[in-house]
Amino acid sequence: MDKQNNGCIWVRKGITKWMWWKDKNAFSLYLTCAFLANREDQTIGGVVVKEGSFVTSVEQLAKEANMKLADLDDALLKLVITRDIIVMRLGEGMVVTITDLGKWISLRRPGKEV
Numbered sequence: 001m002d003k004q005n006n007g008c009i010w011v012r013k014g015i016t017k018w019m020w021w022k023d024k025n026a027f028s029l030y031l032t033c034a035f036l037a038n039r040e041d042q043t044i045g046g047v048v049v050k051e052g053s054f055v056t057s058v059e060q061l062a063k064e065a066n067m068k069l070a071d072l073d074d075a076l077l078k079l080v081i082t083r084d085i086i087v088m089r090l091g092e093g094m095v096v097t098i099t100d101l102g103k104w105i106s107l108r109r110p111g112k113e114v
Contacts, residue, residue, distance in 0.1 A: 009034050010106040018104055019082065025067060025075040032065040033085060033096055034105040047090075052101040057093045 011031075020026035036054045044055055056064070062072040079085045086097045098105065 007039060007107075010108075012104055012106070015104040020078065020084070023075075023078065025071050026078045029061075029065050029067070029072065029075040030079060030084060030098075030105075032061070033098055034107070036064060036096075037098055037101075037107060039107050047095075049095060050097065051107065053095050053097040055090070055093055055095055061096070 015021060020030065033054070036056065037052050038049055038054055040051050042049050047055075049055055058069065058072065062069050065072060065075075067075070076085075076087060080087055083099055086099055088095045088097070101107065
């Protein structure tokens, strides 16, 4: 198993106060993004993809999140409008970034280097 697919994410209990907690599509997409996010900076095709970001396509993200495209578009819009994620288009693909990494989700064990 490669380093990118090894490890855990940590979810803070306070996430139950987050505005998208009860929105099944937005919440599911946010968690999917957390699981797909780089744990450290990576260079992909000459582009540096930062920790908390990942490269995908709309179709691939819909597949990963197990969502219909319409549901994915709606959830993406909600998360982008509230600035929980940033989506930067790259040709036919996109880079998705969790903007406030650490507020609800952590890619590193709290208090320890992973």
